Amino acid sequence: MALPRFLDIEYCQTDDALFPVAMAWSLEDGRMKTVVIAPEDAWLPDDGDLGDVDLRYLEEQGVPVIELARELHQDLPDQTVYVDGLDPDEVLVDLIFGAIQQDPPFEIAPISELITGIDQEALEDRRHQLMIEEGLEPQLPENGVYALLLLAKEEGLLDH
Template sequence: MRFPQFLDIEFVDTEELCFPTAIAWSLADGSMKTVVIEPDEAWLPDDPDSVDVDLRYLQEQGVPLLELARELNEDLSDQTIFVDGLDPDEGLVDLLFDAIEMPVPFELATVDHLVKHLSRGELEDWRRELLFTHGLDPQLPESGVFALLMLARDEGLIPEDGDL
């Protein structure tokens, strides 16, 4: 069975810049991948202390953009991938692929296109409740994807016995 697929991105956002730092996405079987992103040099601020993130860690431990793009292409190509709609996910995905001059191989849609009988506000309240109930850190992209997978399971889009 093919499950709906979800994506969430953690990012730096200041007055001067906005760039992704970590990403999580689910696969068609309901499993999940998550990686720290090595930032493109063009994204980095002149003053490393101006951002509230460990840039050295991202540069040393992050997955290079080309490798990340290949993996996203392999896992998500030609699919509609759902996001919570709270963050600038589409712009961040565009930024990732623009940095390596590659087209985005998938389409993004907000979760309200998947669960149509609830408003965005109702879906966000439900997602937030899932995060709280399961003790998930809302700042981690894997928590966001997990909450969206649970929401899809609660809606009957993923079987109850589907491993999450």
Template sequence: MSIPRFLDIEYCQTDDVLFPTAIAWSLADGQMKSVVIAPDDAWLPEDGDLGDIDLLYLEEQGVPVLELVRELHEDLPDQTVYVDGMDPDEILVDLIFSAVQQDAPFEIAPIADLISGLDSDTIEDQRRQLMFDEGLEPQLPENGVYALLLLAREAGCLDDL
């Protein structure tokens, strides 16, 4: 049995813009990848107002969108990828892939589709509790993916993690 795949995206959101700033996803063996994303020019507002986001950091440390898309194509082809369902993940994935005129090679589904028997509010409460218990910072996407992996393990959706 392959381990379900998980994804979490951090993002910048102001009155004028919404774009991804970092992303993490899990692989078939349960390992994770995480990258900071260099923003596409089309995502940036003309007035330069990004709230508390450090644009220089994103530009210097971020992975170009084309490189990120290549990696996601390699790691998640024809997969269902589970997300916490709390963020605008589908919109953010669309932004990433439309920046290079491609479609995402995977489908996004809420974690509630994987963990049957619990409603989404209960799952979200458990996810938050796991993040607190593990001392995970919620703004780091790799911590979001780790919490989803732990949730899936507790629900019996993983073999040996």
């Protein structure tokens, strides 16, 4: 049986901009991929204000959106991918695929649709607690995915 897939997106949000800067997702075997995303010019605000986001780093280290989309098509075709339900993940995924005029190859659903015996607030509290226990920095998307994997494991949804 394939493991549930999880996704987390770190993003830049200012008064004039909202765009993804990094993304992590889990694979069928429980491994994880993480990428820094090179922003599309259309995503950048005219005033250049990106808060604490380092644009040069994103441009130098980031993967072009077309490459990211190709990887997501390979890794997550026709999947339901679970997210923490707190961030504008659906909007961010639409931005990524909209930039290349494609539809996402997967559906996004909140973790509360996978783990149904606990309400959203209790799920979020437990996810947050797991991040603290594991010493995970919440702003790293791979840590967000790892915490969701731990949550699913606790609920008996993973074999490993």
